[in-house]
Each structure stands twice: as C-alpha cells, then as structure tokens.
Amino acid sequence: MRRRLSVVALLASLALAATARICVGAPLPAAQSESQNALVAKAQAALDAKQWPDAEAALKQLSASEPRWEYAEALGTAQMNQGHYADSLESINARSTWRRKTPVRRTPVEFIRCSATPT
Numbered sequence: 001m002r003r004r005l006s007v008v009a010l011l012a013s014l015a016l017a018a019t020a021r022i023c024v025g026a027p028l029p030a031a032q033s034e035s036q037n038a039l040v041a042k043a044q045a046a047l048d049a050k051q052w053p054d055a056e057a058a059l060k061q062l063s064a065s066e067p068r069w070e071y072a073e074a075l076g077t078a079q080m081n082q083g084h085y086a087d088s089l090e091s092i093n094a095r096s097t098w099r100r101k102t103p104v105r106r107t108p109v110e111f112i113r114c115s116a117t118p119t
Contacts, residue, residue: 029070036066043074052078069095 028044031037039058046055059075062068076091 026070028074029068031062031066033066036062043071047074047078050081052081056082056084063091063094067094 028040028047031040039062043055043058043062046052046058055078056075059071059078062071063075072091072095076088076095079085079088079091
C-alpha cells in the first residue's frame with residue numbers, strides 16, 4: 001500500500017512537472033551589430049508574449065550569427081516550452097560552453113524574479 005502511494009505521488013509530480021512552463025529570465029542583451037538589434041527586439045517581444053515558435057526562430061538566427069550564452073539559454077527555454085526537449089538540451093549544453101567564455105552579468109534577484117512571475 002505504501003509503495004502504491006509513493007508511485008502515485010511520483011507520477012503526479014512528474015505530470016505537474018511536464019505541464020509546467022519554464023519562466024523567461026532577464027532581458028536579452030543588445031547585439032554587437034546594429035542589424036542584429038532588431039532581431040533581439042523581435043526575440044524579446046516573442047519571449048515576453050510567450051510565442052515560443054517565433055522566439056525560437058529569432059533566437060536561432062541570433063545564436064548562429066553571434067553565439068552568446070544568453071541567447072542559447074533563451075533558445076533552450078523556448079524549445080523546452082514547446083516540448084522540444086532534445087533540442088533544448090542541445091541549446092543548454094551550448095549555453096554552458098559559451099557561458100564559460102563570458103562573465104556572468106545576472107544577479108540572484110533576476111533569477112528570483114523569474115520564479116515570482118505568474119505563468
């Protein structure tokens with residue numbers, strides 16, 4: 001009986017985790033070229049509106065032209081929210097590689113803000 005309860009609790013928590021949406025963190029940083037700043041604005045607007053396919057398309061273009069960990073992180077978030085888990089893992093792995101090359105500019109408050117935002 002106790003084992004059944006733990007299995008049911010595990011399945012319920014997995015179901016909740018599967019339906020949860022990943023929150024978008026801090027705003028995207030500006031691109032280094034002026035021509036890419038319009039793409040950053042488009043990606044940020046799509047992320048804010050939770051239009052994940054539009055955000056993914058813009059972020060893929062940004063990541064290809066200017067590999068930054070912030071863009072890869074946002075791309076992974078957009079892919080995760082669409083259920084593209086393998087692609088999301090790939091983006092998150094790229095983020096980890098790029099992040100080691102650039103200094104972290106986020107504060108703990110920015111990460112907390114994400115969890116306090118209703119979805």
